[in-house]
Structures are given as C-alpha cells and as structure tokens.
Amino acid sequence: MLLLQALINGVMTGTLIAVPAIGFTAIFAVLRFPNFAIASYATIGAFAAWWANTALGLPVIPALTIAFLAAGLVGVVAEETALRRLRGRGALIVAIASVALNLVLENLVRFFFGNDMRGYDLPLMRDLRLGELRIGPQQLQSLALALAIMAAMFTFLFYTRFGKAMRAVADNPELAQLKGIDPGRIAIVTVFLGAGLSGAGGVLIGLDTSIDPLTGYRVLLSVFAAAVLGGLGSIPGAVAGALALGVAEELALIVAPATYRTAVGFVAILVMLTFRPRGILGERAT
Amino acid sequence: MLSYVIFTLTICGIYALLALSLNLIWGGAGLVNLGLAGFFAVGAYASAIVSGAGAPVLIGWASALVAGAVVGLVVTFATLRLRDDYLAIVTLGFAEVIRLIALNERWLTNGSDGISGIKAPLKAQLGIEGFNLFYLVLVSAIVIAVWLLLRRLDASPYGRAMKAIREDQQLAAFAGKDVLRFKWQAFALSAAIAALAGALYAHSQSYISPDHFEPLITIYIFLAVTAGGVGRPTGAVVGAYVVVIFLEGTRFVTAWVPALQPVQLAALQQILVGVALILVLHLRPQGLVPERIPKAPQLRPPET
Numbered sequence: 001m002l003l004l005q006a007l008i009n010g011v012m013t014g015t016l017i018a019v020p021a022i023g024f025t026a027i028f029a030v031l032r033f034p035n036f037a038i039a040s041y042a043t044i045g046a047f048a049a050w051w052a053n054t055a056l057g058l059p060v061i062p063a064l065t066i067a068f069l070a071a072g073l074v075g076v077v078a079e080e081t082a083l084r085r086l087r088g089r090g091a092l093i094v095a096i097a098s099v100a101l102n103l104v105l106e107n108l109v110r111f112f113f114g115n116d117m118r119g120y121d122l123p124l125m126r127d128l129r130l131g132e133l134r135i136g137p138q139q140l141q142s143l144a145l146a147l148a149i150m151a152a153m154f155t156f157l158f159y160t161r162f163g164k165a166m167r168a169v170a171d172n173p174e175l176a177q178l179k180g181i182d183p184g185r186i187a188i189v190t191v192f193l194g195a196g197l198s199g200a201g202g203v204l205i206g207l208d209t210s211i212d213p214l215t216g217y218r219v220l221l222s223v224f225a226a227a228v229l230g231g232l233g234s235i236p237g238a239v240a241g242a243l244a245l246g247v248a249e250e251l252a253l254i255v256a257p258a259t260y261r262t263a264v265g266f267v268a269i270l271v272m273l274t275f276r277p278r279g280i281l282g283e284r285a286t
Numbered sequence: 287m288l289s290y291v292i293f294t295l296t297i298c299g300i301y302a303l304l305a306l307s308l309n310l311i312w313g314g315a316g317l318v319n320l321g322l323a324g325f326f327a328v329g330a331y332a333s334a335i336v337s338g339a340g341a342p343v344l345i346g347w348a349s350a351l352v353a354g355a356v357v358g359l360v361v362t363f364a365t366l367r368l369r370d371d372y373l374a375i376v377t378l379g380f381a382e383v384i385r386l387i388a389l390n391e392r393w394l395t396n397g398s399d400g401i402s403g404i405k406a407p408l409k410a411q412l413g414i415e416g417f418n419l420f421y422l423v424l425v426s427a428i429v430i431a432v433w434l435l436l437r438r439l440d441a442s443p444y445g446r447a448m449k450a451i452r453e454d455q456q457l458a459a460f461a462g463k464d465v466l467r468f469k470w471q472a473f474a475l476s477a478a479i480a481a482l483a484g485a486l487y488a489h490s491q492s493y494i495s496p497d498h499f500e501p502l503i504t505i506y507i508f509l510a511v512t513a514g515g516v517g518r519p520t521g522a523v524v525g526a527y528v529v530v531i532f533l534e535g536t537r538f539v540t541a542w543v544p545a546l547q548p549v550q551l552a553a554l555q556q557i558l559v560g561v562a563l564i565l566v567l568h569l570r571p572q573g574l575v576p577e578r579i580p581k582a583p584q585l586r587p588p589e590t
Contacts, residue, residue, distance in 0.1 A: 034371045036378075082564050089571070091371055092318050096508055097567050099320070103505055104560035107553040114549050221382055224375045232371075259390045266379035273372060274364040 001132050006250040012139050014226075014246020015146045017219065020201030021226035021238040022153060027194035029170035029233035031187060033091040037078060037098040038198040038223065040105035042216030045071035045199020046206040047109055047118075054121050063120075064145060064203050071199020072192040078105065079191045102217075110213040117210040138208045146204055150239065153197070157235065166190060170233065198223075218262070222249075225265030229272050231282015240280045244268075292418045296490055298530045299425035303483035304503070305510040305522035306432050311476035313517035313577070314445065315469050316452030318374050321361070322480055322507050324381030327388060327499035329354050329481025330488035334401045335394065337489075343407045347485045354481025355474040366469045381501055388496040400495025404488050421490050428486065429523065432479060436519040448472060449517075502556070506533065509563045515573025524575050532562070 020042055027035045048070035049063040058066070082101045086094045125137040157163035168176040169186045177183055201223075202216055226245050230237025249264045256264075272279060304322060311317050319325070329350035337346035361380045365373045388395045395401065409417040439445045450458040451465050459465045488494050506529055514525020536555045543551070566573070 034375055086567060092316075092374065093567060093571075095371060095374055096318065096512075097564055099505060099508070100560040100563035100567075102560075103502075104557050104564070107556040107560070111550050111553040111557070114547070221379050224379065228372070228375060257390065260386060263383045263386055266376075266383045269376060269379060270364050273368060273376070277364075277368050277372070 002254065003251075005133055006254060007247060008133060008135065010247030010250035011243060012143055012246070013249065014243035015143050016201065016204045017222050017226050017246060018239045018242035019146050019149055019204060020198040020219065020223045021230075021242045022150065022235055023194035023197030023201065024223050025227040025230070025233055025235055025238040026166075026170075026190055026197070028227070029235070030166060030190040031087070031094075033087075033094040033098070034224070034232075035098045035194070036095065036220070037075075037083075037102040037105065038195065039216035039220040040102045040109070041071045041075050041195040041198035042202030042205070042219065043106060043109055043211070043213055044074050044202070044216075045196075046202035046211040046215050047113060048199065049203040050118055050120060050206070050211055054118075057121075060120075060122070060141065060145070060207070064200055067199045067203045068196040071202070072196030074105070075195020075198075076188055076192050079195075080188075084187075106213050106217065113213065115212060117212050119210045120207055122207070136208060142204045142207050149197070149200055153193070153235075156193075162189065221262050221265045225269050228269050229279055231279025234279065234281045237279055237281035244280070289415065289418060292422050294530060294534055296418070296422045296425050298527045299422070299429045300483050300487050300490070301507065301510060301530050302429045302523045302526035303432060303486070304480055304507045305514065305526040306429075306436055306519055307476045307479035307483065308507050308511050309514075309516065309519060309522035310436055310439075310479065311472055312511065313522075314440075314448045314452065314476075315472045317366075317370055317469065317473065319377045319473070319476065319480075320374050320501075320504055321377035321379075321381035321384075322504040323499045323501050324377070324384040325354050325358065325477045325480035326484040326487070326503060327381075327384050327496075328357050329484025330494050330499070331388065331395055331401070331484075332481065333485035334404045334488045334494055337405045338401065338403075343405050343489060346405075346489070347482060350481045350485035351478045354484075355478040357481075358474045358477025359470060361477075362470065362473045366466060366473070378501075381499075381504065385496050385499060388499070395496075398496060400493060400497075401488075402493045404492045404494065406489055406492050425486055425490070428482070432482075433519050433523055440519065502559075505559065505563065509559060509566070511573075512563065512566050512571070513573055515575040515577055517577030518573075518575055521573050521575035521577070525573065528574070533559070 020038060024035065024038050027038070045067035049067035052058045052063040052066040053060070078101055083094055083097055086097050122138065128135045128137060128140070157167060165176065165181045166186050166189065168179065168181060169183055173183055198216070201219075202211070205219055206215055222245060226242035227238050228241065229244055230239065230241025245265060245268055248268055249261055252264045253261065304326060307325070308319060308322055311319050332353035333346035333350040336349045337343050361376060362373065365376045389398055391397075406417055408420060412420050447458065447463050448468055450461070451463065451468055455465050507526070510525035510529040511522050512525070513528055514523070515521025533555070536558050541551070543554070546554070
C-alpha cells in the first residue's frame, strides 16, 4: 500500500514538473542553450496567478491563463533585451547570461512582493480516500489542468502549421530556413510558449502549498533532471522524464529523509548521464 | 574603518582565488562550473572539520585541496565526455546537494547552526588586529602564488594544449592531445583552488554555516571573471577586486536610497549584480584585461 501511495504521489508531482520541463526542453530544442531563467518565469507566473486570484478574485483556470500570458510576455521581452544578441557567441555565454537574468527577475519579484510566503485563496476540500490511499482534490485538479495543458501543447506541436515549423527548426535550422521558415519568429514563439509553460508550472506547483520568490528556483533542478532524463530537447521525453523523476523521488523518500528530495534529481542526472547520456527518448548527447 | 578595509581586502583575495579557479576551467578548457559555491563550501567544511578534530591548520588546508580535487573528479566523471551544457546543469545541481548535506548531516557539519570556533592560526600570539593584518598578507601571498602558477601554466605547452581544446576539441584530439585527460586534470585543479579559497575563508571567519555558501557567490565570480577578462589570470584577479569593491559600493549607495525596506535594498543590490553581468557580456565581452592571443609562429620555408 505504501508503495502504491508513493507511486500515485510520484505520478502526480511528476505530471506537475512535466509542464515547466516541456517549456525548458522546447527552448533548448530550438535555441540550443539551457535557459536558467525559466526558474524566474515560473515564479513570475505563480505571482501573476496569485495576484489575479487574491486581488481580482478570479478562480483557478482564468488565473492560470493570466499566469501563462504574463510569464510568456516577460520571457519574450527578457529574451529580446538580454539574451538574443548573445546567441552568436555560443551556448555557454547565453546560459550564463540567463543565470544573471534569472537573478534580476527573481529579485524584481522580491523587490515588489518581499520574501513572505503567500497562499492562493481556494476553497478547502477534504482528501478523497480510496481504502487506505489518500488523494487531495486540489492535487487532482492540478493533475487535470497539467494534462489539459500538455494535450493542448501536443496538439499545437503536431497538428498546426506553426508547431510543425517549430519542430522543423529544432530538427535542422538550416534546412528549415531553406524551406522559408523564419527562425527569428519561431524563436520568439518558442520562448513565449516555454516561458508561459514555466509560468503555468509555477502556479500548479504553488497551488497546494504556498509561493515566494524562490518558488521557481526550488524546482529548477527537478525540471533539469526531468529534461535530461527524457533527453534534452525531446518534448515527449520531458514528460517521460518528469514522471520517472516524480516516482523516483517518492520511492527515495521511503528510504531517505524528505529533506533530500531535490538531491534525487541530481543523482538521477548523474546515473542517466553515465549509462545512457541521450536520455529515455533523446538524441545524441556528445 | 581600518579593520573594515582589511576585512574587505581579505575577501577580495578569497574571491580572487575563486575567480582564478573559474578562469582556469572556463578560460582555459572552455568548461563552466556553475557549482563554484559548492566547491568553496567543500573546502571550508573539510578544513574546519579536519582542523577541528585536532589537526594543524596547514593539514586542514591540504585536506581541503584534496577534497576539492576528489569531489571535482566525482562530479565530472560522467559529464566531461558529453556536450558542455550538461556540465553546467550537473555542477549547478552539485552545489545544491552540497548545501543540502551541510544543512542535514548534523553529525558532520552541525547543520544550520554551522561550525564555530574554527582555529585562527597565530591569533593568540598576534592579537585580533595583528591576526587580521597577518591573515590579509597571507591570503594575498597565496593569491600571488596561485596567480604566478596559473600564468606559468598558461604560457606552458600544457596551457596551450588546453586552449586548443577550448577552441576546437576535435582538432586538438586529432593533434594527439588526450582531451578527456586534460579536462579532468583542469577541472580537478580548478576545484582544488576553489576549495582552498573555502578553507582560507573558514579560518578567517572562524565560523561557517550553509548560509555562507549561497549560489549567489557563483554569480559574483562569473561577474568577476567576465569583467576582468576570460582567459587571463590577471583579468580574473583584477575582476575579483573590482567586483568586491562594486558590491561594497552598492551597499553604500543603496543605503542612501530612502524609504526602502531592508529586503528591497538586498533585492536592489542583486538586481545591480545581474544587470552588470548582462551588460558586461553585451558591451565588453573581452573584459578589462583582455586575453592576449599570441600570433601563430611564422613558418620558415624549408631550407634547400
């Protein structure tokens, strides 16, 4: 029973991590650098939804939409002002600039909202019980929302013209350009989606706990781990990696103290890179 | 005021060692270490624990060097074969794990309370003021020694091979250089220098806790190395002094801004650091002391 409960919890947290992990891996697939600023995009999304929820009294779904749009817009503006002109200088330089960008954005949130923990204003609900298993309705709702977001994302990528163009650029930028796809436009849309997904992920993760300026940074390592486990740049891989990580974290908690939760992601990355660097569904890593 | 200046200059020296460490691996082999704060912590704790167990301070520093190099090899074992962005992700995770261990393994690190009463060499004989001055001289001398060593390394065939790997590792491998071995050695040496900086820090403060090793330090050092000039030890040292003075300066400037909460002032300072790093990357990527890239030697036509 303990094992089954761990499995259920793992799938639930994994599904939530999958949302920002898709954002991170999509940006990596198209722009070819690990964007550390997604931590602050997640935080910004979480705070935008919190503001919509507590100040405007909006329920979860509209608040989540506002979070997606706000984080996406901030992401595009930040990318265009701080990162775009560095692209020609190699992935590492852009990655370092994104670390600096993350610091700036995280502290802008801190400047305006302070370090206090804030909670969403949501109706309280009793845990559902199935025999000995417990499932929170709030978690169930977050799970459904995460699945809906992922379904929308996959429909966009695999069935729309723009989504196909995005995948073409990820696959082979030169060839895509030859076919008349404008890589600049694709980059902007990818950053908007990637940052928006991170923002939505920040809300989903904050819904059943609380949020503060470090909300995004705390899940950054899990997001990286999910993306690396699945294979950097692979969107289905990010989902698979997130689920695997979520279950691994819960299983590890049976033997290790809860404070080491984030360390599981690190160990998972090391093990994966040692034995199968391309990840579950990824391309070559060398 | 004098003790403030001495204290700041000591921190400058410790940051200069961290910057030299980063410059060796980034400017030398073209790898990034986003876990610098983690190696800094490993050295500080190693020396504090070993000297706390009764060993002399010098043995503590030596064990910091060894611990840094060993941990560096463990962290990079899986990743150096892969694309460089993997190393960035792994090292960031490493720093976080070190912080978790420092927080949770109370038997070893005393958790969030930290380790206090770390031995300060010769403090009893010199008195507080004398010790601070002595320690500043000591740290500065170590900075100069490491700086000379790395400059020497830069100019040696070894350093040239490393920069060849940075520029084009396939070509370097083709020229017969064992790329992986170079990267491992460079990373281990770089990690050892960062750990030494940590050990020096621990014994100057005589108190360390997980709060002293925030990821923010890594960003300060990246700012120092980019501002100073990636690829040149002199640049790293200059950059570290500039950054510490800049950080101290922003403290004075933000103190003048009226009607702000302390948390807002702290946020403002960090925003300035982030903006400075982005601006340097955009406007002066070569830094204050640009790397000198020697011309390729003229090939004489073969004598007939």
